[in-house]
Structures are given as structure tokens and as C-alpha cells.
Amino acid sequence: MIRCRIVLGALLVLTAATARATRPNLIFILTDDQRYDTLGVTGNTFIETPNLDQLANDGVFFANASVNSAICTPSRACYFLGQYERRHGINFNSGTAMVPEAWQKSYPMVLRDHGYFTGYIGKNHVPIGERAYDTGLIDESFDFWYAGHAHLRFYPKRHHEIFRHARADTQIEILEEGTMSFLRTDRDFIAGANAFLRHRPPGQPFALTIAFNVPHGAAASTMELRPSDPELYRTTYRDRLDALPLPLNYVARNLIRTPKLPPDVLYAEFRQKGYNYVDTPETLRERLVRQAQLITGVDRFVGALRATLASEGLAENTIIVFTSDHGIMNGEWGLGGKALNYEACLRVPLIIYDPRQPEDRRGRRSMALAESVDIAPTLLDYAGIDIPDTMQGRSLRPVVEGLVEDIREASFAENLWSTYFGNPRIESVRTHEWKCIRYFKNDRSLFANVDPKNPYPVLPEQVEAYARWLTASIRGEQPVYEELFHLPSDPQENVNLAGRPAYQAVLERMRAECQRLVTLAKGDLDTPPATIVVPGIREGTTRPPRSTSGPVPE
Structure with a gap:
């Protein structure tokens, strides 16, 4: 059953209700696999996103935001901790979970310790404690928890007991019910969930994280177009399916003549079968139309959220941050999936909306090189809390307020998810002008004992x-x-200049910058990440699988 508790000790942090009321509420919305080019504000003319476009027009849109790791679990840990993967050490192939002491330095826990009422709704993909997802530590550490571990899929009730009382059957609508229950204090929204009769204390600031599992393939591929589904997910965009644009550099599998990467760098033949939809224009368009429906579903959620904030008298003091955990390849050069450091995987939409900002500072497009590690310190900065020295990111608040144009000269990203599925280890550095990607030995001998x-x-x-x-x-x-x-x-990153003599000076400069940033990302070489090895760790649980098919860590 959904748990909603009030931590009385947190109420003692601030000395007066008036002091609490002056601190802004914080809402962080995180989607899953949403590329940069999926909003109207980014130039997409196919997907309807009026509410997100309006949020961008009311706030600041970051046009150069990128993630530090283009795979779910490490990226989400970056958001929680404000740390690069090389520092936090959490990935699908690391075999580790975050230790509880490290979790206490995450942005939700720091906010809770400073008097915020904390809520988490949606998907958790970060293991914590000696039993990873089964520890229960993250569930118990929020005042309001309405979430499932690992993929929610399109129909979450099939896979997560916690959602069984929801009226809706589809993911976005179930999470909307949970969100409205968090925000509304007049009644219980979800039948049978009596814990919702106790809500956040009036006047206490709240910090709510909403983590979707859309438009991820775990949701898009499990859509059944049931008659009972909202019409959005059955018919919208299907009358324009043939007009749905494919990437400019899309290549169908049977037309690949020269692979984008050498075969001993990216072992494309081992790619997860779940990405085979990119192989033909027809199957790709079917997946893209489902993604478009899900993105519009999130957009409508954002519209309902803002309307509820207004009706509850919360709109003028609630900051909203919207972004995604990473993008995805849609058949560019015939590639599918993520865990690569191309812009399609790294670049994500990022909107920060502060209703307290003057009108002349709203609707701006920032070209700052924002990273996912910046979100945690940004939220703490808005809350008036000193940023812990464990966080490596930088607050974006000065950019939002027009005090600075940028906070770094180059952004860093990495991929350490090098597994049976053929992805290489990668480090990359990006400036406003140049991008350098470095690939390291992809050792297939590590997977000699893997059962295909x-x-x-x-x-x-x-x-x-x-x-x-x-x-x-x-x-x-x-x-x-x-x-x-x-x-x-x-x-589009089509022309590799690394081997051309005229660009060797640029390449050397970018190599040096990449080496500088990876060294900063790791910190002390002899200090291991704050993690614990968990034998048998799997996506969402440490319990033995029910079948030999296994989960799909994407």
C-alpha cells in the first residue's frame, strides 16, 4: 500500500511557519529516453507539446543540456547525487548498489533534512543498500512514496503491486493520480489508499520528484491499443503515420554499406533485440508514433499539473524542472538503443521555470552547457541550502536569473556500460563548437562465460x-x-575529422580537455565509489528470475 508519513523531526528544522512559507516548493519531472528534438520548442512539428512549450516560454529553456551517462541507472544516479558515474560507481554492469551513507547526500534527503516534505512518484532505477532494490531504504526515506523499482511499462498494475488501487490502467494517468493526491489536500484520490488521508502539512515546503518510464521502449512496446485505453494512445497521429519524419541520416539495416563505427569497437551484431525496430522504416515509424503519443501524454500531464498548482494556490511559489535521463538512437547510421555518446543519446530537453522571475527574464533560450549533475545543486540552491561538497555539479540558478551566460567551457560524458550487447567504453568532451569522442578496447573475452x-x-x-x-x-x-x-x-555528426591533418591541433586540445575532465570526474584515484557489491543484483530486484528470459536493462 502507498505510504505517506510525516517526519515530525523535520518540522523542527525551521523555527516558524512563516519561514517555511517563503521557501519555494520544488517539482522535478524526469522522463525516460526523451530526445532533445521531441518538443515544439525544439522545432518538432509532428508531436504536439503545447504545455511543455508554454513551460519553456514561461521559464528558461536550455538548448545545450546533455546527460553525463546515456543509460538509465547511472544517469539517474547522476541526477540524485550530482556526481559523475566515475565517482558514484553505479551501473547495470557494476554489480553494485549505493551505500546508505551516500544516499543521505542525495538531493531528496538533503532537502528532507532541511525541512522539506519529500515525495517520489513513478520509476526508481537506482539500487541502494546491501539488497539493492529489495532493501526498502529508498522507499522508506521519502515522506510520500508511490513508485515501482525498474520498468513500470505501459500497464504498471501488471508488474507493481503499489499501483493496484489506481483508477487508471495506463502509466501516465496512474502517475497523474498519485501526483494529484500529493498536491490536493481535500480528499483521497485513489480508492483503497487510506494512507493518502494524511497529507503534507500546510505551510511546509515540498519537494516532489516525478519519474516517468516513458517514452521508453518498456512502455512503448507494451502498448496494446485496448478499447479501454485513452483515445490518445489508440488513434492520435496514426492518420499521419506516413508523414512522421525519420532522422536525416537514417539508414535501414539492409542498406548499411559502411558501419558508423569499426566492427571491433561496436559489436553491432550483439545489439539487444529490443532495438530491432530501427531496422526498417515501417517498424521505426510504428515505434515513433507510440513515442509521440506518450510524449503528448506527458505534455497533458504537465498541463494538468500546472492547473492543479494554480487551483491549490501553489503556482506562484513552485519551481518546476523538466528534463530526461537521456535520448536514444532512432536508426541514425542504422544504430539503435543508447549508451553511445552521440548527440541523439546525450542531448535532452531541459526547462527550469521559476514563477518568481521577472517577466523580462522569462522565455529565454540559454546556450549554457548544462549537465545532469547540475540538477541536484540547482534544486538545493533554490531551497537556500548549502551544496554538499560531495556534489560535483554546479547550480544553474545564476543562468536562469540572467547573472551569467554559462557555467563551464566544456561538458563531459562517459559510457561504462560495456557488456555482452557490444557497446564500447566511451569518454567524450563537448564545447559549443567541437565534440571529441574517445573509444576504448571492447574486450569480448569478458563475456565468454555469458549465457546468450x-x-x-x-x-x-x-x-x-x-x-x-x-x-x-x-x-x-x-x-x-x-x-x-x-x-x-x-x-548530425556525420563527418569525422579526427584523421585529417588540418584538425590535429584541435584534436590534441580536445584530448587534453577530455583527460582533464575525466580526472576531475573520478577524483582521488585510490578512493573507491561509495558502493557495495550485491551478488545476484538484477534490474529491480536481487531475487532469482522467474524465467530464463531475464529483464531488459535499458
């Missing part, structure tokens, strides 16, 4: 390899392949 029928369990040799990879390039390992792109003239 059940390739997801993390073997001891993979855990050991991941631990080495955290410092390998800093200790001297050299890349086996490099790419260099001039983004203003080549935003």
Missing part, C-alpha cells in the same frame, strides 16, 4: 572489470578509436 539465452546477470569478472575501468584511462589506457566533429557545420 540469459545475458543480463552480472558475472564476477564483469564486476572486476568495471572497477578497473573507473580509473583505466586516467592511469594511461589509450583509446583505440576517436571521432572529432565540428558541431556548427555538422550537427
Whole structure:
């Protein structure tokens, strides 16, 4: 059953109700696999997103925001902790979970410790404690918890007991019920969920995280177009299916002549079968129309959220941050999935809306090089809380308020999810003009003992390899392949300039910057991440799988 408790000790942090009322409420909305180019404000003319476009027009839209890791679990840990993966050490192939002491330095826990009423709704994809997702620590650490571990899919009731009392059957609408129950104090919205009769105390500021599992394939691929589904998910956009644009550099599988990456860098033949929909225009369009429906569903959720904030008298003091955990490849050069450092995977929409901002500071488009590690310190900054020294990101509040144009000269990203599925280890650095991507040895011998029928369990040799990879390039390992792109003239990253003599000086400069940033990301080489190895860890649980098919860690 949904749990909603009031931590009395938190009420003692602030000395007066008037002091509490002056602190802004915070809402952080995180979608799943949503690319930058999926909003009207980013130029998309197919997907209808009027509410998100309005949120951007009322706030600040970050046009150069990127994630630090383009795979679900490490990216979400980056958001929670404000740390790069090389520091927090959490991934599907790490075999580890975050220790409770590290979790206490996450933005929700710091906010709670400073008097905020905290809520979490949706998908959790970060393991914590000695039993990972089964520990229960994260569930118990929020004042209001209405979430499931790992994928929610399109019909969450099938997979997560916590959602069984919801009136709706579809994910976005179930999470909307939970959100309205958090915000509304007049009645219980979800039948049978008596815990909702106790709500956040009046006057106490709240911090609510809403984490969707859409437009992720776990939701899009499980849509059944039931007659009982909202019409949005059955018919919308289907009359324009043939007009749905494919990426400019889309290549169908049977037309690939020259692979984007050398075959010993990216073992494309081992790609997860769940991404085979990119192989033909027809199957890709079917997936894209489902993604479009889900994104419009999120957009309508945002509209309902803002309307409820207004009706509850909360709109003028509630800051909203909207972004995604990463993007995804939609058949560019024939590639599918994520865990690559191309813009399609790294670049995400980011909107920060502060209703207290003067009119002349709203509706701006910032070109600042924002990163996912910046969200946690930004939220704490708005709450008036000192940013812990464990956080590596920087507050974006000065950018929102027009005090500075940027907070860094270059952004960093990495991929350490190098697994049976063929993805390489990657480090990349991006400036406003240049992008350098460095690929490291993709050692297939690590997966010699992997069962191809059940390739997801993390073997001891993979855990050991991941631990080495955290410092390998800093200790001297050299890349086996490099790419260099001039983004203003080549935003699609089609032309690799790394091998051209005229660009060697630029390449050397970008190499040095990448090495500087990866060293900063790791910190002290001899200090391991604040993690614990969890034997048998799997996505969402440590319990043995019910079948040999295994989960799909995406």
C-alpha cells in the first residue's frame, strides 16, 4: 500500500511557519529516453507539446543540456547525487548498489533534512543498500512514496503491486493520480489508499520528484491499443503515420554499406533485440508514433499539473524542472538503443521555470552547457541550502536569473556500460563548437562465460572489470578509436575529422580537455565509489528470475 508519513523531526528544522512559507516548493519531472528534438520548442512539428512549450516560454529553456551517462541507472544516479558515474560507481554492469551513507547526500534527503516534505512518484532505477532494490531504504526515506523499482511499462498494475488501487490502467494517468493526491489536500484520490488521508502539512515546503518510464521502449512496446485505453494512445497521429519524419541520416539495416563505427569497437551484431525496430522504416515509424503519443501524454500531464498548482494556490511559489535521463538512437547510421555518446543519446530537453522571475527574464533560450549533475545543486540552491561538497555539479540558478551566460567551457560524458550487447567504453568532451569522442578496447573475452539465452546477470569478472575501468584511462589506457566533429557545420555528426591533418591541433586540445575532465570526474584515484557489491543484483530486484528470459536493462 502507498505510504505517506510525516517526519515530525523535520518540522523542527525551521523555527516558524512563516519561514517555511517563503521557501519555494520544488517539482522535478524526469522522463525516460526523451530526445532533445521531441518538443515544439525544439522545432518538432509532428508531436504536439503545447504545455511543455508554454513551460519553456514561461521559464528558461536550455538548448545545450546533455546527460553525463546515456543509460538509465547511472544517469539517474547522476541526477540524485550530482556526481559523475566515475565517482558514484553505479551501473547495470557494476554489480553494485549505493551505500546508505551516500544516499543521505542525495538531493531528496538533503532537502528532507532541511525541512522539506519529500515525495517520489513513478520509476526508481537506482539500487541502494546491501539488497539493492529489495532493501526498502529508498522507499522508506521519502515522506510520500508511490513508485515501482525498474520498468513500470505501459500497464504498471501488471508488474507493481503499489499501483493496484489506481483508477487508471495506463502509466501516465496512474502517475497523474498519485501526483494529484500529493498536491490536493481535500480528499483521497485513489480508492483503497487510506494512507493518502494524511497529507503534507500546510505551510511546509515540498519537494516532489516525478519519474516517468516513458517514452521508453518498456512502455512503448507494451502498448496494446485496448478499447479501454485513452483515445490518445489508440488513434492520435496514426492518420499521419506516413508523414512522421525519420532522422536525416537514417539508414535501414539492409542498406548499411559502411558501419558508423569499426566492427571491433561496436559489436553491432550483439545489439539487444529490443532495438530491432530501427531496422526498417515501417517498424521505426510504428515505434515513433507510440513515442509521440506518450510524449503528448506527458505534455497533458504537465498541463494538468500546472492547473492543479494554480487551483491549490501553489503556482506562484513552485519551481518546476523538466528534463530526461537521456535520448536514444532512432536508426541514425542504422544504430539503435543508447549508451553511445552521440548527440541523439546525450542531448535532452531541459526547462527550469521559476514563477518568481521577472517577466523580462522569462522565455529565454540559454546556450549554457548544462549537465545532469547540475540538477541536484540547482534544486538545493533554490531551497537556500548549502551544496554538499560531495556534489560535483554546479547550480544553474545564476543562468536562469540572467547573472551569467554559462557555467563551464566544456561538458563531459562517459559510457561504462560495456557488456555482452557490444557497446564500447566511451569518454567524450563537448564545447559549443567541437565534440571529441574517445573509444576504448571492447574486450569480448569478458563475456565468454555469458549465457546468450540469459545475458543480463552480472558475472564476477564483469564486476572486476568495471572497477578497473573507473580509473583505466586516467592511469594511461589509450583509446583505440576517436571521432572529432565540428558541431556548427555538422550537427548530425556525420563527418569525422579526427584523421585529417588540418584538425590535429584541435584534436590534441580536445584530448587534453577530455583527460582533464575525466580526472576531475573520478577524483582521488585510490578512493573507491561509495558502493557495495550485491551478488545476484538484477534490474529491480536481487531475487532469482522467474524465467530464463531475464529483464531488459535499458
